[in-house]
Amino acid sequence: MPELPEVEVVRAGLERHVVGARVVAVDVLHERPVRRDPRGPQGFALALAGRRITGARRRGKYLWLPLDDGDALLCHLGMSGQMLVQPADAEPEKHLRVRLRLEGAAQGRHLHFVDQRMFGGLLVSTGGAVLPPEIAHIGRDPLDPLFDLDDVVARVRRRGSGIKRQLLDQTLVSGVGNIYADEALWRARIHGERPGDRLTRAQVVELLGHARDVMTDALAQGGTSFDALYVNVNGESGYFDRSLHAYGREGEPCDRCGRAVRRVAFMNRSSYFCPGCQPVPRATRRRS
DNA sequence: GTATGTACCTGTTTGC
């Protein structure tokens, strides 16, 4: 389940393996992953053909490959997306959706966009080499040198929404997904349903620091992986899941206090927290 | 602008 660390691993892999390559031809094998490109599948393929890849950049969970004409190939991995650099004669993956045939720096190789659940996608962003306009609304992530901590803290403390929902709001702070939100909240000993406007400045600063740290730690280990869906650009799985304290640990003892980790429904998914270290706020206590 | 809920998508697991 790609979050910021996994996307960064993919970005770094693409930077190493495909920058400088020219796209010779594009095969769109399924239309859904290019649904956000207004040109349609054929227009998408035509817009990419002949272009040279000049870089590999990222903001939050989005990554893009700037092209030599000032446009960019914008990519989101969604739930199950992969970008794989493969030999030209490689057997196509079961869920191969888009194939870019490359020459030049990646002579004889293909870039495969593989995505089982197809929440991810690709599009050619007009004039998007520096920052695709399609993701101009996405906030900077905590690993970005220009991340404005004071501004984010102030905005969090102005809203009454639960702090976990805010952590997952990519316009506020990007890159944090369900897994790392639960881990950062566990580290900060804050329950995800605590309203942002009821937290102190120091608490929000500490929480965002933990969000940054948990993603930095994951990045150092090559990203998190829970199943075969996530592999990096060379097909190698990450293994950060061994270091998780909250996510996916329902019923297991908290590593800090020993209380059983609980799971609750949250936004059509799950939240994991320690009822000892992360007390449920009073206003929502009756619901749990 | 804020707050909240839901559709999208497929493979696997769980329950009857």
Place this chain on the structure above:
DNA sequence: TGCAAACAGGTACATA
């Protein structure tokens, strides 16, 4: 054994 429901969850969009 077989089928249905639940589950995983990031993003865009709708609604109030």
